[in-house]
Amino acid sequence: MVASGELTSLGKNLANALNALSQRTVVVVSADLAHTHLSSGPYGFSKDAEPFDQACGAWARTLDSDVLLQTALKHAVNAESCGYTGLVVLDGLMSEMSAQKKELDTRGQVPLKPLQLRGSSVVSDTPKWNASAVVGPFHPTYYGMMTAFFQLE
Secondary structure (H helix, E strand, O other): OOOOOHHHHHHHHHHHHHHOOOOOOOOOOOOEOOOOOOOOOOOOOOOOHHHHHHHHHHHHHHOOHHHHHHHHHHHHHHHOOOOHHHHHHHHHHHHHHHHHHHHHHHOOOOOOOOEEOOOOOOEEOOOOEEEEEEEEEEOOOOOOEEEEEEEEO
16 A cells, blocks of 8 residues: 555545645654564564664654655565554655645745745745654664654744
């Protein structure tokens, strides 16, 4: 479902449904990562657990879809993560919301305020997601976990 784009499409469709609402919304997604960090755990050990978790963490910090949809995907099957599919849906949702906001801004329907990227003099007219609080990934037991907060600027 990841490689075929089904989950990304689901995220984009969810973005369309949420954008049609007049209320502000919050989306909560599980970030349970690899369940194969310890041989003593219920799913055993996999060498894919650590690179999978690291790729998911890199995606959360950078929001680079390729890291999630290519790098993490290489390790996903053996990592046995129950949160990966939700992260892929979230990536599609955030991508679609950014695209829709940019389209509205360029048509003049919403005043566009140029964004200055943190720690940079670069000014962008493309809406960006702010990954202001990414904690992890950590794996204090057999499974990895992460928390993150994203807000569209």
